[in-house]
Amino acid sequence: MTANNNMSVNDVHSQAALDGPSISPLKQGRTVSTAAVGPWRLVFGKLVRQKVAMVAGAIIALLYLVAVFAEFLAPALPTTAKPQYTYAPPQAIRFFVTNPDGTSDFKLHVKGYKVEIDKVALRRTFVTDDAKVVPIGFFVKGPAYKLWNLIPSTTHFIGPINPNDPMYLLGADRLGRDVFTRLVYGTRISMSIGLVGVAMSLILGVVIGSISGFYGGWVDTAIQRVIEVISAMPTIPLWLGLAAAIPLTWSPVSVYFVITVIVSLLGWTSLAREVRGRFLALRSEDFVTAAKLDGSSEMRLIFRHILPSLTSHILAVVTLAVPTMIVAETSLSFLGIGLKAPVVSWGVLLQDAQNIRTVATAPWLLIWPSMAVVVAVLSFNFFGDGLRDAADPYDN
Amino acid sequence: GGYNEAASLKEQAAKGALPPVTNRLPENPLVIKPVESVGKYGGDWKLALVGGGSLSHLFRYQAYEPLVRYTPDWSGITLNVAEAFDANEDATVYTIRLRKGMKWSDGQPYTTADVKFWYDTVLTDKRVAITGQGHWKTDGKPAKLDIVDEQTFKVTFPRSNGLFPLQMAWSNNDHTTRCPRHYLEQFHIDYNPKADEVARQRGFQSWIAAFQSMAGFQDDNSFFLNSSAKPCLFAWKFKTAPGENTERAVAERNPYYFKVDTEGNQLPYMDRIVYQMVADPQVLLLKTMQGEIDMMDLYIATPNNKAVLYDARQQGGYDFYTLTSTEANVMTFIFNLNHEDETKRALFRNRNFRAAMSTALDRQTLIDAVLVGQGAPAQPSVKQGDPLYNEQLATQFTGYDVDKANAMLDEIIPKRDDQNFRLDDKGRRLTVIFEIDQARAIFLDLFQLVIPMFQAVGIDAQMRTMDRSLWETRVRQGRSFDATAHQFGANGGVAAMLDPRYYAPTDSNAFYAPAWALWYVDPTNANAEEPPEETKKQLELYNQLKAKADKAGQQEIMKQLLQGAAENFYVFGVSQPPDSYGIVKNEMKNITKIMPSSFGWPTPAPTMPEQFYKA
């Protein structure tokens, strides 16, 4: 009898499959597949189809590559100052040199400078010296460095063939340091330190918001009060207070790291509020009750059953928070409580450029670091956008 | 005689709102010879202040009216509020005569009673406990004040105090001309039994706080705060004082000002001084370029800004004036000779160590990069050409020689670790943290270049920048900092004697030896430390110098002091400070084109702003 019943169900089932709704392939010759695809494959597949997100992802990858191999990629050292080239403008890369006999040869080079000192205006004026050819090349010998503080080397990805020749592709700063080099080195700090803070406030925000929204009641009320206190507090006093309270013997990087961490300990509130709101709505959903009836513990309910519904939101927050952290660093540097020289970060570079002299006479000091921040921020956002769209299994 | 006055005052006098000008001026007004020409009345002097904590700069523009003031070239002093200022032979008794009929800005007479009031309530009143005015004391005890009559008083020191007149002229050093008895009485319990009540009405806890605040002598910044009600002797008095408005301050001409020009016109020529409160120097720079500022050098006149200011001369309608430097060096490296850490203290006190560090510096590179080539390698010293010039002090260890520096260090701290940094006697890596006030932009630039130079000789030098107040707390009050950098001091003349901070640890500005300076001021202080013999000798020389009443005698001793400084080699520097600059609107007249730059000679006040005028 049992078998019989089962049979009848299966019969209809297979009949339905035979005589289902009519479908046709998207394009001629493509096979139709409705077979199951793993969730990650699906996300990835969707992501790949979003061109903007892919480009953004590639740029992020590139930025991290630059961060990892900064020493090798930079033509010079970030601290090497050449007084004779203070405020030297950027040089254009040129490809051909004209020989005296009128023919031209392919030779990668930049043109040197003619420098004059104006004693009254207290500045050097630079004129491109067409006669001075500075040949440049790839994998050239240059100033010695230690890759990751371990591997000593003198090979640079790009640089002047004669290490003493001036090559300032993005110009020089007020101490005659190469902006390109400093930008490359700055990538390392700017793209790494903030992430710890982002991760911390993410975890705190999610966990505390979950607990508040899941349990409700007095737990929720208490947590809400704490959130109110913390987020109503202006951040500048906190930064200043902390900056002054941290022992001086710590290196600037670790001081900044610690401040970042502490501030992210306080920066979780907005995410927590959002997560809580969603939890309040979701905790009474049937599928949560179903999971509870299945015997799931509260932790499992929170993390396995409810949280995945928030992935898209959380992803968006993360991708927004990373660039916010990069920008925040520059603002803190401005207040003198962020990173400081001799550490090189984009924020420090921008802080250096934060004066009328630069705006008026050396805009490259402002433009390139700003560009770096803008590109990073845009990349993170477009990539995050794409990820979010792709992670939504119900979006077509 | 027939004195002339500004139209607005004339009007008021005509209406009877003011007494006639003759009655407002003292019987014997101070006659000022204009720098170029007799001016005309009118116009605002537009200035700016950056940040709230910089009110002490007001002394430079508006409030330099001591009994005696410095001459425009800072070669000495000249009479100002005082009609006569005489010393006895051994500089123990000074007799000072005020101007008869001289009045505060509210028309009340200014007499010796005001001086006496100050002496009683500020200098010697333990309750009020306002500090400073060290030149009124010898051996920590105040001089004796004798009032002879309404105009004359005598100051008697138990011991010779030859620097007294020079110090009286120092910026903000002369309380006696800024303490209106008739106004401040109400806040002092001895003069007004209800002072406590008055204080509470104004929001103060007690009469002490109220009196301190109203007198404004407790620190430089508070003298002007909310001071529009306080009478003064200055050319301009506040109508809207700083603090009464946090955005701008306005001072108007004082109808009772005691100076006239050679043609009998009562000074000042200009109607008002208008200060904008600016939060960031960059805005001020833009405002200057736009022509919103009439005459300024503070905050904006950095070497870096010169190029943009130069380009904007046309649009801003201004030109430059020259500020001759009075500082001992562009930047002085200071090691903490009283360090808490014994090993470090011993090392830092080793003159050869400091000499080696000095030798490791490539000064020409620093000068080229940061000073655009302006300047010459030198140690903190009196400048060449000054009668006090000491060649050894100025030039020793200025040659750049890494090998030599290494060799010198090898004799002291030969051991190195795997990263090639030197180890101290205890085997720790020798890390020297330079703590720098982040507001000093030039220091930051210099240090970016200096640190690799120190590292090249195996010293793990690091820089920590911090906010000014934190820096003050750590460096001025702390003993645990390794090293720092600072400027100021003096490179010659009168200033070198008044501020010998890098030549002998005479006061708390000698950051290299705070404990020794403390010992000099107060040997019984718990934090004081007896300095070694050679330093004690320096301090003794300074005592002798102070006791000399004549200039020649003072110079003789100063020379010995400088030679001692060369031998001690407490600190080292980078370069002789190049001349600086300021901007002045083309329409501003009677401006001295070359003047010293200093706080003690409060630039440009000794060039007499009261006779500035706008064409």
Next chain:
Amino acid sequence: MLAYILKRILYMIPTLIGMSLISFMIIQLPPGDYLTSMIATMSESGQAVDPAQIARLKEIYGFDDPFYIQYLKWMWGIVSRGDFGWSFEWNQPVSGLIWARMGSTLVISLLSLVFVWIVALPIGIYSAVRRHSVGDHVFTFLGFIGLAIPNFILALALMYVAYRFLGQSVGGLNSPEFAEAPWSFAKAIDFLHHLWIPIIIIGASGTAALIRILRANLTDELHKPYVVTARAKGLPEYKVILKYPVRIALNPFVSAIGWILPHLVSGVTIIAIVLNLPTAGPLLFRALVSQDMYLAGSFILLLSALTLVGVLLSDLLLALLDPRIRFN
């Protein structure tokens, strides 16, 4: 409803106490106190400092009291007399200073808020309705540029532009010639001339976030069945969108209004310093740097309290707008 408001107001009391305690703690974090920076300045001008006198001053200012006594004294002054303490740096009661600056802060904050909304709302709606269109990408791009360029850099650059090409007096909210003048038409025009830079800069960073959030919320709402219902009635498309999904998508913004004040004050501080605006930020910043503790503490406390009120107001506003919340 009334009970709810009362309950919320009651909740505010412990929150405020917590906030005051934290504000007080923060301003005490840096080593030293106002006296040390004052002594520092005194020594800077060559005055010798007598330790005995320092002790006396400490006593007069009450700096040698333990932390909690100082805190209680301060709180007692506020509660009993409305006395927020004394500003050492400005030598004035704190309250006068604060109120003078609070007004302009609120004006600028509100104006830039309005600016942000005016710019971001249409763009956000457009971006949501035309998701992934060229216009959407262009606006997103521009918005993010505003987000990515540190606003002090933008402030500086715009000021330079205003100086160089527009010949405008930069910084502050008035040209010097109008600073003392009474309000007039010309002064108002001048005021507006000064206002555009700060508003654009504050707006630049704010719009991007608003556009993004609005776009996301609206996208979620646009395909809800009740929108189709409205369409099926025959309503024109713009009415369909404005009346239904936009109304609901705005709710999160309404609930966030209350939190904007501290963000604006913190975020605007730097701009205000650079642009020389007479707002609370720079004064607070100075007070913190110089350890003018009652001024700083009162500022923080007041901002927090205002925020709390703002949060309450925005919650009430939200309840007014969204009956689901009102009736829960």
Next chain:
Amino acid sequence: MSDPTDDVVLTVENLSIDFSLRTHILHAVEKVSFQLRRGKTLCLVGESGSGKSVTARSLLQIVDRPGRVVAGRIVLKEAGGETDIASLTPTSRAMRAIRGKRIGLIFQEPMSSLSPVHTIGSQIVEAIKLHSGLDRKAARVRMIDLLRQVEIPNPETMGDRYTFEFSGGMRQRAMIAMALAANPDILIADEPTTALDVTTQAEILDLIKRLQVERGMAMLLITHDMGVVAEVADEVAVMRFGRIVEAGTVDAIFHDPQHSYTRQLLASTVKLTHHAELVVPAAAASKASPAPVLSVRNLSKVFGWHGTTNTLKAVDDASFDLYPGENLGIVGESGSGKTTLGRLILRTVEPTTGSVIFRGKDGQEMDVTTLGKKDLRTFHREVRLVFQDPFASLNPRMTVKEVIGDPLVVNGLAKGKALEERVAELMRLVGLDPLAMERYPHAFSGGQRQRICIARALALDPQIIIADEATAALDVSIRSQILDLLLDIRQRLGLSFLFISHDISVVRYFCDRVAVMHRGKIVELGEATQICTAPREAYTRSLISAVPNPDPRDKRLMHRQRFVAPANA
């Protein structure tokens, strides 16, 4: 009647609608043709997912995004000629003039089809003003009139209420009022009664019929309830897989069906009018007087704050026993407390008073109302719930394998390979293809989802399953298959069912005993056949009389009894 073509107000010709999906193009509607006539009702029946709603929406050009009309014409008769709706731009003025004014649409989901932040009244007023040019006052008067017509009590005050203050039935009626606001010529009603119990359903059908007669409106009624079809249809079109497989007069369809699917539909309908034959309660047969596995005593639930007048007794003093191997049906009006009763037993809602005694396999008794967290978890292993709404009870972010496997994982019963095998076994048991276990819930049809929920309930070998409207969303043929499956499982595993439903025929088919609930109280409890054929209580009688008869020649609803509740019950 005159020439039938004169009566035609709308003609659909060869309508085809495609959905371009990620992997393929779905032809949701293919070559569909039908006509709507003045004063007549066309019923569209068919399998779930066969394209009924999509067809209806296409008439107003509001098909959801990837959907597109690819062929065919939708010709609307106008005063001066004809308009092809399919050729209009969706946002054009012409199209907007048709929406609401010419064609009114009642949506399938009343819950979310109304704006949550506007009052019901204002949403109706908007529709009135848009097409009639009445001023606000007049529009409001008309709105109140409309609400009164759809039998909303106190229309003056209810008009100012919000959606969530309306019960499901009231929302559906408000929706109808809105669709009728501009006196449309054509009314499209998309399953207007799915969420309702039979009594409410009957009233709404009555109303629509009345209005139709009054106004001569043409109606397109979409439903899967063959009883309803038999009661109201003039013509019937049967859809399957996007095509109309058969169309004709209602009589012809019911009494002379041609297509195999139509026959299958009708056969299932008829089958469900009797009690399942082969079922003998296993436990009841073997034991003389078995102890009940679950004893509910005096269970009550009061919603709302204590002490205020604003309280609602959702369950009021309910007592009953459930014996091993027994199917106990619970029927009753919408909102009578059925779901709440089930939830009280599981304590996902805390009871206000009363006790629930459970006897485990080992014979040990426990009072569920006093259990601690840990014991409750063991209890939940034995008593499982199938939710009323299968879709909502499936986590949209978990694959079916994870959903069914979750109870096994958290109870530590299976892992890895073993887990996969057990899940496959369960899926086969409920007739699902185990190959589909990696798919997400949205990739299943309503019936398959319901079966997933049943598989999850069965995973832990429970003693009791509380099945809450487990077949409500299915068309009749699938419904009967699932019921058979459950009966079979009961027999094999010896479990008991608490079967909550508003469908009397399903209860009669499936249950041994039936409890009738009304306003939280169990008003009658007895043998299923007795309740369905000889109800004793007045309420039960009215309930049974409201069950539509799936025979157009015997329209029972006309003779139904109205139950007037005693005042203030």
